[in-house]
Amino acid sequence: xxxxxxxxxxxxxxxxxxxxxxxxxxxxxxxxxxxxxxxxxxxxxxxxxxxxxxxxxxxxxxxxxxxxxxxxxxxxxxxxxxxxxxxxxxxxxxxxxxxxxxxxxxxxxxxxxxxxxxxxxxxxxxxxxxxxxxxxxxxxxxxxxxxxxxxxxxxxxxxxxxxxxxxxxxxxxxxxxxxxxxxxxxxxxxxxxxxxxxxxxxxxxxxxxxxxxxxxxxxxxxxxxxxxxxxxxxxxxxxxxxxxxxxxxxxxxxxxxxxxxxxxxxxxxxxxxxxxxxxxxxxxx
Numbered sequence: 001x002x003x004x005x006x007x008x009x010x011x012x013x014x015x016x017x018x019x020x021x022x023x024x025x026x027x028x029x030x031x032x033x034x035x036x037x038x039x040x041x042x043x044x045x046x047x048x049x050x051x052x053x054x055x056x057x058x059x060x061x062x063x064x065x066x067x068x069x070x071x072x073x074x075x076x077x078x079x080x081x082x083x084x085x086x087x088x089x090x091x092x093x094x095x096x097x098x099x100x101x102x103x104x105x106x107x108x109x110x111x112x113x114x115x116x117x118x119x120x121x122x123x124x125x126x127x128x129x130x131x132x133x134x135x136x137x138x139x140x141x142x143x144x145x146x147x148x149x150x151x152x153x154x155x156x157x158x159x160x161x162x163x164x165x166x167x168x169x170x171x172x173x174x175x176x177x178x179x180x181x182x183x184x185x186x187x188x189x190x191x192x193x194x195x196x197x198x199x200x201x202x203x204x205x206x207x208x209x210x211x212x213x214x215x216x217x218x219x220x221x222x223x224x225x226x227x228x229x230x231x232x233x234x235x236x237x238x239x240x241x242x243x244x245x246x247x248x249x250x251x252x253x254x255x256x257x258x259x260x261x262x263x264x265x266x267x268x269x270x271x272x273x274x275x276x277x278x279x280x281x282x283x284x285x
Contacts, residue, residue, distance in 0.1 A: 018127040019079045020238045022056035025123035025155055029228035030276065033215045034153065037064055038118065039280045041207070042149045044068045047117035051076070051143060053109070054121055058086030058100060065090075065098040074116075075100045076109070078127070114145045122153045125192035133192075137203045144283040150205060153278045154193040160217050160272025162264030164257045171248045172239065196279035205281025217272035219265060226266075233262050 024030075031037070037060065038044070044064075048071065052061045055075030065073045077083050079102070086100045103110060119140045128136055140150055157169050200208045219225055236258055243249050249257070264270055 019082060020235055021123060021126035022054055022077065022079070022082065024232070024235045025126065026056035026059045027228060027231060028059060029224055030122075030155075030215065031060065031063065032224065033213050033276060034278060035213065037067065038120065038149075038151055039209070039211065039278055041209075041280065042118060042151065044071060044118070047071060049074065049116045050118045050120065051109075051111070051116045052120050053140065054078075054124065054127055055086060055100065056082050056122075058082075058089055058098075060120065060122065061086070061098060061100075062090055062093060062095050065095045066093075069097060072097050072099070074098075076103050078103060108139050109143055111143055113142050114148075116143050117145055117148045118151065119143055119148070120151045120153075123155050124152055125154055133199060134203075137199060141203060141205070141283060146283055146285050148283050149280055150200065150283070151278065151280045152196050152200070153276055154196060155215070155274060155276055156193045158273040158275060160264075161267075161270050162261050162272070164260035164264060165272075168236065168243075168254075168257050168261060171243055174248055175242060175246045193275070193277040196277055200279055200281035203281070204284065206284045208279070208281040210277055210279040213276040213278065215274040215276055217265070217270070217274065219270045220268065221271075229265050233258070233265070236261070 044050070045068075047068075050061075050064060050071055050073045052058075052064075052073065052075040055061050055077050056079075058075050061073045061075040065071060075083075075086055075098070077086070077100075083100050083102045090098050090100070121140070124136065137150075144150060157173075159166055197208060197210045216222060216225065217229070219229065240251070240254050240258075243254055244251055
């Protein structure tokens, strides 16, 4: 049932690939690339409640709760495994005023209207189908208090000096398109990040703006890049069943490309980029 008591459509996509994606997009290296937890116009000093949709293992939610201990931060995700990990990490770090809940793929967000000062979501495109964008945006806006802010961050691949990685990325996008997850079928990207500004304007939000942030894959670009690439290669291995299930590559070819990617990424002259777009809008008084 949705919040109006009607039978709900399949709101969210929950697959092994989407779970891996949320862990990847919640990596601390991603958050550091953004420069701040939220856009500068969002003032959390007078806020009370923040919702993190698709919270993954809770990295962003924990950071916000630590920085603003007066807030009640709620993280939700369709993955029970990730919610359990988020709870475990928050407990071990003794973070207060933080709650995590699992929600079903076929349900709307089960909170009263106008409950939150801020709704945040990272990489929404990784766990909804393209036809659900308008419905999901409406649902998140419903949860905002009047004058509250919606912040959506999304990721798009650029290119790298590794031909092997570029091929794996192309196969991944072919899989996304096969599952109806691309807003730009003729593009090598999902196409969501570049459309976030328009989505928020069309949804009726005001004070809409966005910022673009580079994510550097060059091994010598930043002290934290090597650790990020270590985790990234592991995450790519976890995408193997998704690629094989769709018949995009055979296992031997995938393994060879991944091994070459790892070798290429650690060359002293390796380089590459992706980008993050952070779009924000306010619910009209």
